[in-house]
Amino acid sequence: MSLLVALVAVGVVVLVLLISSIRTVDQAHVAVVTLFGKYRRVLNPGLNLIIPIFERINSRVPVQNQTSRLQFSAITGDQAAVHFTSTIIFTVSDHSPETVQLVAFKFINENSFHMAMTSAVEASVREFVSTKKQAEVLGLRSEIVSHAKSTLDEQLASWGYTLVDLTVNDITFDAEVMASMSRVVAAKNAQSAAEFEGQALLITRTKEAEANGAAIRIAAQNEAEAARLRGEGLAQFRMELAKGLSESAQTLTDHGVDPGLLAFTMWTETIRESAKEGDGNVIFLDGSVEGMQSSLRHLQGLTQVGKE
Template identity: 65%
Template sequence: MGIALIVVAALLLALVLTSIRQVPQAKVGVVTMFGKYRRVMNPGLNFKVPVIEKVNSYVPVQNQTAQLEFVAITIDQASVKFATTIIFTVKDHSAETMQKVAFLFINASSFQTAMTAQVEAAVRSLVATKQQSEVLGLRGEIINHAKETLDEQLESWGYLLVDLAINDIQFDAEVMASMSRVVAAKNSVIAAENEGQALLVKRTKEAEANGAFIRIGAENEAKAAKLRGEGLAAFRTELTKGISESAADLAAAGVDPSLVAFAMWTETVVQAAKDGQGNVLFLDGSVSGMEETMKRLQGLQALQTPIVPKPSKDA
């Protein structure tokens, strides 16, 4: 009797222990009954029906990553190597989603192969229509194209695409060398164009500066000539006025006005001898020459002296 109780107690304890299941954090347990999907166990302590129910697998619900590397061919037959990173997760904990995630693929390796094939197909279909020189500038377009294709496919498998990034794009060594030469040639052309533009701007500014300098110089010269002319005209006016007044004063004093002309003649000779600084000045010093010069000076004086009308006899 005692042995039977012990056996029964041992069986009950075994049943209790086999019915207890602990599901790790960030995972869910997929329970099957007689090989068919039954339900989902959430993280923590769970119970199952002994013998009848079985935990088929534990599905991670955290974000998962996958590193993919593959080669695509451009329209001009250049090989391009891509290195990508995919971040994905289980879409939700519903029974439909869990069945897809747990039973759609035989194992995780098969799922990885299928996902790689989808990304490769999406990238290759786009790269095959582009030139090798365009690929580096189309990183964003390639990523968006791959995301659209993979997002729809992952959802049908019970997963959700979180992000897809292209980590590296590499060409063959010969292609990279030719691209470097092309870039260097383009940079040389741009540098030459910039140097030409800089030289044009410099020459244009120099021409504008020279033109402004010449214009300002001409304007200043014109102003100076105008001032010199005005000064000379004022000098002649004052000289004529002074001569006329002196002649009028001499006439009023009963002195011959020709004395003014004689004084001007002698002063001219004195100033020529004083300020000549070694220059030779030829003057006709004969009596006839002096008389001729005096006549001319008197004629000039007559032209400058105002004519006073004589009073009429009737007055």
């Protein structure tokens, strides 16, 4: 009976020890095992065995990406306070026992690690912002991130981590500074608007002046061309008229008729047409024989000029 009890007791102890030696590690984690408080080894995800009583899991280290949100302030070169909100994505550099041991024992707890990381980012940003003026900071977001990354990469590597990404989500100033910056921007916008309106008005008036000048120039050219064509037409008419009169006078001479008859006929036709087409106008003509003879002499002189 006593032997049976002893076997049962031994079985219970073995079972307890076996159960206490079984440990499971979640996916995307590794477990750090210590022996009497000293680093012993690393357990990978899944089912693992440890030495009961002597070994224990000191901590579990996540090996997937982790995110931390940071808030801090910096002072610009012209003594303006700038408030930053940033997000850091980081992960354990690798799963080697050396790296996991470094991550597990570098800081006393997770809060200490986050405090050190925040201080590193803040120091890097402060160093950069201190050389800039407040009006420049808002436009240098990418430069601030690049400078902070260059510093944080090296710092995290010494702690066993790798920086995946760093973003600056928000950059703000104190309310008084933001109000003054808004007034400056509004004044600059008003100035730019006035300049653009002035330039637009200048362009409009210049184009109107050019259009008016072009219209005047075209009208003058058209008038000059019309006058030239009228002159050419009148000269052509007179040339043809003189040619016709000369030919008619020559025909009369060839047939033994005094060319003065042509002038007399033209004179009488002119009087007839004036009387026929007149609209109440009065034309005074010298109807005496002397007047007619004088007019014929002038007409004969014209025909002589046409012959020459």
